Amino acid sequence: MTQVFINGARDETNVREFDTLDSSIQELIRAANEARNNAYCPYSNFAVGAALRTSDGAIYTGCNIENGAYAASICAERTAAVKAISEGKRDFVACAVVAQQDTGFTTPCGVCRQFLAEFVTAGKDIPLYAARPSNLPLRVLCTSVLQLLPNGFTFHNGK
């Protein structure tokens, strides 16, 4: 049995076959895979695509966009999120991330986890699907923003 390591942990139980996932999730993963083609990553050569579905059913996609001044780069997940939010959509119901790793899956970086957790409202977690851009059938890590970032920072403003 192949072991999948997620952040140092064995997490095989959360890996599913693409074909067994709901068609709306498959569509979201395909959208992330497509967005990956637009990645601008001349420095890392590590292309990432992301897609976020909002509660109205719309899909917003993003890719990583690097910069010669490395700190100015932005990840695929935040690109997708800022596109949606800037168009008035922030009720995220699912997220997909696609990137190529030899083993395991690419999950959002710490900054993106915090960024997405901002939009987990009323305890309504955002399911997150991480996949590789290999030919179908592929396997998908099924997790969530709060699983990836338990106890993230929240701004209580003294309340």
Ligand SMILES: [Zn+2]
């Ligand atoms: Zn990130």
